[in-house]
Amino acid sequence: MMFSSRRKPVLYFKEQRRLTWDHCSVYKLFGVCLLLLLASLLWLQLSCSSDMAAAASSQRDGRLPQQPPPACRSESSPRDEESWGPHKLALLVPFRERFEELLVFVPFMHSFLNKKKIAHQILIINQVDHYRFNRASLINVGYLESANDTDYLAMHDVDLLPLNDALDYGFPADGPFHVASPDLHPLYHYKTYVGGILLLTKKHYHMCNGMSNRFWGWGREDDEFYRRLRKAGLQLFRPSGITTGYKTFLHVHDPAWRKRDQKRVAAQKQEQFKVDPEGGLSNLRFHVESRQELTVGGAPCTVINTRLDCDQDQTPWCLL
Numbered sequence: 380m381m382f383s384s385r386r387k388p389v390l391y392f393k394e395q396r397r398l399t400w401d402h403c404s405v406y407k408l409f410g411v412c413l414l415l416l417l418a419s420l421l422w423l424q425l426s427c428s429s430d431m432a433a434a435a436s437s438q439r440d441g442r443l444p445q446q447p448p449p450a451c452r453s454e455s456s457p458r459d460e461e462s463w464g465p466h467k468l469a470l471l472v473p474f475r476e477r478f479e480e481l482l483v484f485v486p487f488m489h490s491f492l493n494k495k496k497i498a499h500q501i502l503i504i505n506q507v508d509h510y511r512f513n514r515a516s517l518i519n520v521g522y523l524e525s526a527n528d529t530d531y532l533a534m535h536d537v538d539l540l541p542l543n544d545a546l547d548y549g550f551p552a553d554g555p556f557h558v559a560s561p562d563l564h565p566l567y568h569y570k571t572y573v574g575g576i577l578l579l580t581k582k583h584y585h586m587c588n589g590m591s592n593r594f595w596g597w598g599r600e601d602d603e604f605y606r607r608l609r610k611a612g613l614q615l616f617r618p619s620g621i622t623t624g625y626k627t628f629l630h631v632h633d634p635a636w637r638k639r640d641q642k643r644v645a646a647q648k649q650e651q652f653k654v655d656p657e658g659g660l661s662n663l664r665f666h667v668e669s670r671q672e673l674t675v676g677g678a679p680c681t682v683i684n685t686r687l688d689c690d691q692d693q694t695p696w697c698l699l
């Protein structure tokens with residue numbers, strides 16, 4: 380008895396001490412967590428603003444920023460800032476069934492253009508009819524469906540990502556600006572190539588009557604558009620002083636996909652090496668099935684679900 384009664388208080392005391400120590404550590408832990416949270420918030424804020432400053436200064440120097448785009452706040456600076464300029468870009472993406480590429484493209488381009496202080500609207504023109512893919516008609520639809528406050532457009536392939544921040548996406552006042560120039564595009568190197576990424580003022584696009592609607596399936600619609608540019612008397616501009624060569628873009632291109640869009644029949648070949656003198660915005664036939672405002676990886680875009688109309692007497696190859 381003596382033994383146990385002498386021992387008990389000690390045990391009790393020990394337990395109590397442990398109890399108070401536990402209490403203490405819970406409060407300490409909470410305090411430390413709070414401090415860590417505050418510190419990380421502060422760090423995020425500081426690193427974001429310094430990243431932006433670094434990107435801006437290296438752009439002024441003409442150097443390539445080494446860092447990837449800052450992953451912080453996608454809605455960086457508000458576009459009311461005067462430094463963003465008076466112009467707004469309609470980024471037109473002709474699209475069908477390339478969901479995995481879209482998931483990368485939209486947040487990438489949103490952050491790329493914000494970094495360059497280019498006000499923009501991203502429009503995904505999604506072809507939902509059962510005809511073959513018609514890139515040119517979808518771009519025509521994008522031009523007509525883009526917001527009134529946009530004054531220039533980019534026809535932009537979804538599989539081509541600009542990796543060099545020095546590339547100009549600004550308002551092409553003097554004439555069309557071919558961002559994906561043959562000197563920089565990883566795949567197409569002929570002199571008259573204007574595909575991939577081309578910037579135009581809406582006024583110049585209208586002067587060309589848009590693009591031809593006769594091109595169903597892949598290819599050649601951009602070559603026909605080159606002739607329209609020439610016919611409209613527009614001078615074509617391309618990037619200069621870009622030192623990254625064929626590594627300027629990431630091209631996610633897999634020709635094994637969509638065999639149907641690569642087929643060419645004789646009649647189509649004949650038509651598609653010619654100029655289409657009348658067609659364009661003036662004879663475009665389409666129906667917008669629905670519009671969806673989406674946020675992809677924190678970046679806003681508008682999906683325009685488009686049903687194109689094919690005149691099968693005129694262009695029977697839309698149904699191959």
Ligand SMILES: [Mn+2]
Pocket residue numbers: 536538630631632
């Ligand atoms: Mn491609």
